[in-house]
Amino acid sequence: xxxxxxxxxxxxxxxxxxxxxxxxxxxxxxxxxxxxxxxxxxxxxxxxxxxxxxxxxxxxxxxxxxxxxxxxxxxxxxxxxxxxx
Numbered sequence: 809x810x811x812x813x814x815x816x817x818x819x820x821x822x823x824x825x826x827x828x829x830x831x832x833x834x835x836x837x838x839x840x841x842x843x844x845x846x847x848x849x850x851x852x853x854x855x856x857x858x859x860x861x862x863x864x865x866x867x868x869x870x871x872x873x874x875x876x877x878x879x880x881x882x883x884x885x886x887x888x889x890x891x892x893x
Contacts (some may be wrong), residue, residue, distance in 0.1 A: 812847050813837035817881070818874040832860045840846040843869035855887050856869035 813836075822828075827830055827853050830841065843852045843865040852865035855877070 809835055811830075811866075811876075813839075813876045813878045814880070815876055817876070820872040820874075822870055822872075825870055827864060827868050829862050829864040830856070830872070832856050832858055835859075840873075840875040840877060840881075840888060842873040842875065844871040844873065846870050855885075855889060873877060 825846075832839070835856075838855055838857050841854050841856050842850050842861060845851050845867075848871070851867050851869055854863055854865075856863050875884055877885055
C-alpha cells in the first residue's frame with residue numbers, strides 16, 4: 809500500500825495453509841496475485857485492480873506473491889494473462 813508500481817515483487821510466506829483474503833485499498837496500480845501451495849505450485853492467480861475490498865483464492869494456500877503490473881514484470885504477467893502492461 810502507498811507504493812509506486814515500480815516497487816519490488818512481494819512474497820508472503822505463511823506457516824500453515826490458510827484462506828486469508830486480501831484487499832487493494834490504497835494500492836494505486838493493478839497487480840498479479842499468485843497463491844502457491846507447499847510445493848510452490850500456483851494454485852490460483854488473479855489480476856487485482858485498485859481499491860478492491862476482497863480477493864481470495866479458491867483453495868487454501870501457503871504463500872502469496874504480489875507482482876506489480878509494470879514493464880519490468882511484463883513477461884511474468886503475460887505468462888498468466890496474455891496481456892501486456
